[in-house]
Amino acid sequence: MSKSTGISYRQVGDYKIPNIILPPEQANITVGKWGMMHKDYLEHNKSGLFMLMVTKCTLWPYLTDVDRQANEMYDLLIEQMIEAEGVTEELKEQDQLEWIQRMGNIQQRAREIVCSELIYS
Numbered sequence: 001m002s003k004s005t006g007i008s009y010r011q012v013g014d015y016k017i018p019n020i021i022l023p024p025e026q027a028n029i030t031v032g033k034w035g036m037m038h039k040d041y042l043e044h045n046k047s048g049l050f051m052l053m054v055t056k057c058t059l060w061p062y063l064t065d066v067d068r069q070a071n072e073m074y075d076l077l078i079e080q081m082i083e084a085e086g087v088t089e090e091l092k093e094q095d096q097l098e099w100i101q102r103m104g105n106i107q108q109r110a111r112e113i114v115c116s117e118l119i120y121s
Helices: 033-045 047-055 059-085 089-094 096-119
Strands: 002-004 007-012 015-018
Touching: 033 047, 033 059, 033 096, 047 059, 059 096, 089 096
Parallel strands: none
Antiparallel strands: 002 007, 007 015
16 A cells, blocks of 8 residues: 555555545445435546545545435425415315326425435536
8 A cells, every 4th residue: 555645545556546545434325315315416427536536535425415405496396386276185085096197296396306415416
């Protein structure tokens, strides 16, 4: 193993591979759906930033925060749309199919907004 700029490496054939180990406090971090979607976006569209975050061990806390923000935004959007569009329990009792269709539409729009505002930006 050689040392360079605080990162240790191991030799594999002709290549030096960084030894990246999560700090103990990050070993049990669970990232939800939104965080994993953002991870895939970073990995495939912003690979330099992704690798920097991996090597500095900031990726998982960041993804956890993105996931939390996305969940909060999604829940708030659904709540606001339900109120604005009058999708009530009364409607659910009177016309279940209409209620299901409207709720599905609201959920889809909320997902699209969260994705465009947080996940794929």
